[in-house]
Amino acid sequence: MKKHYLLTPGPTPVPPEVALKEALPIIHHRTSEFGSIFKDVAEGLKYVFRTQNDVFITSSSGTGAMESAVVNLLSPGDEVIVASTGNFGDRWIKICETYGIKVHSISIEWGKAVSVSEIEKLLKANSGVKAVYTTFTETSTGVVNDIQAIGEIVSKTPAVLVVDAISGLVGQEYHADDWKVDVTVSGSQKGFMLAPGLAFVSLSAKAWKLAEESKLPKFYFDYKKYKKSLLTNETPFTPPVSLIVSLQEAIKMIKEHTIEQVWADCRLLAKASREGMKALGLELFAEKPCDVVTSAKVPEEIGGKIVKLLREKYGVSIAGGQGAVKGKIIRFAHMGYIGKADILIGFSCLEMVLKELGYKVELGKSVAAVQEVLLNNK
Ligand SMILES: *Cc1c(COP(=O)(O)O)cnc(C)c1O
Numbered sequence: 001m002k003k004h005y006l007l008t009p010g011p012t013p014v015p016p017e018v019a020l021k022e023a024l025p026i027i028h029h030r031t032s033e034f035g036s037i038f039k040d041v042a043e044g045l046k047y048v049f050r051t052q053n054d055v056f057i058t059s060s061s062g063t064g065a066m067e068s069a070v071v072n073l074l075s076p077g078d079e080v081i082v083a084s085t086g087n088f089g090d091r092w093i094k095i096c097e098t099y100g101i102k103v104h105s106i107s108i109e110w111g112k113a114v115s116v117s118e119i120e121k122l123l124k125a126n127s128g129v130k131a132v133y134t135t136f137t138e139t140s141t142g143v144v145n146d147i148q149a150i151g152e153i154v155s156k157t158p159a160v161l162v163v164d165a166i167s168g169l170v171g172q173e174y175h176a177d178d179w180k181v182d183v184t185v186s187g188s189q190k191g192f193m194l195a196p197g198l199a200f201v202s203l204s205a206k207a208w209k210l211a212e213e214s215k216l217p218k219f220y221f222d223y224k225k226y227k228k229s230l231l232t233n234e235t236p237f238t239p240p241v242s243l244i245v246s247l248q249e250a251i252k253m254i255k256e257h258t259i260e261q262v263w264a265d266c267r268l269l270a271k272a273s274r275e276g277m278k279a280l281g282l283e284l285f286a287e288k289p290c291d292v293v294t295s296a297k298v299p300e301e302i303g304g305k306i307v308k309l310l311r312e313k314y315g316v317s318i319a320g321g322q323g324a325v326k327g328k329i330i331r332f333a334h335m336g337y338i339g340k341a342d343i344l345i346g347f348s349c350l351e352m353v354l355k356e357l358g359y360k361v362e363l364g365k366s367v368a369a370v371q372e373v374l375l376n377n378k
Helices: 016-022 032-049 062-071 087-098 116-125 147-154 205-213 223-230 241-257 259-279 306-314 340-356 365-376
Strands: 055-059 079-084 102-107 131-135 160-164 183-187 198-203 293-297 329-333
Touching (some): 032 198, 055 062, 062 160, 062 183, 079 087, 087 102, 087 131, 087 160, 116 131, 131 147, 198 205, 198 241, 241 259, 259 293, 259 340, 259 365, 306 340, 329 340, 340 365
Parallel strands (some): 079 102, 079 131, 131 160, 160 183
Antiparallel strands (some): 055 198, 183 198
């Protein structure tokens, strides 16, 4: 038998309180019983997003909500800016191009954060741009982008700012309204501590105006349907009832702990993880590391083997690199229901795997480095 530890940047572990709610008998979604749960969840999401705007819930993974933020805001031939810092930023480009949108892309070298002045330059040079798409925490590299600074710039133009906060929301400090973000997209299986299957989108009045003019085809993800249904505490189509019920529990846990404390917890785990990597002699990959996932470079001879061996021998799942950095980095998540003890287990097993693969490591060194951070930063 093997005990499993999920330390991947999505999906993340689900707390037992939340998982139990998923096991309850299904209730009908056009009832006052479901309506009161839905209302509570819709309000709770505003608390987490730090917004006064409506937050729509769609039955899809995060990418479905990303696509919805393209088809609902734009019309054929529209121009947008995509500021990409990795795999997930590139996804915005692919979605936009699928729908015939003209993309002015800024592709930042993986591991680096987006340059705000470059967005400003492109906005000045292309006054017809309808939207700027970017990523909050770029999960493929571990970088956090300065959304507040980008919001400052974009808000002064007619364009709307759309942010993929699928991995960043909950774990990393984020303020949709104060940072002047028009559309924020997130998903259930990362910071929210839920099973995969739900996605969330918040929409400002400025974005809503664009949505009203949008001519790209859409049916299932048409925001107008979601806005109308929200008035009666419903979704336009059958929602994953169990996930909504479990989301109510997850939001309750976040509220009890407070969002500020959740941010602080992740910040501490991120600091501990960075020190752990350094103690192993592994260079951090992200120039501006985020609080929800830590990425580090690993020697190429063993890079492709670490993740598999960790999982097979010790039941510990972490992530490797994607795309161009496949086999070159490892990624260790610390968001959602991942706690201090999980990080210690992760590093302890990582040390053993590295040693087994012939990498020179002094056993206990990274564990001690993590312990020091945890003890000294309460
Ligand atoms: C996980 C993730 C996605 C993709 O979400 P899915 O739920 O797999 O569709 C997109 N962007 C970021 C930043 C992510 O971390």
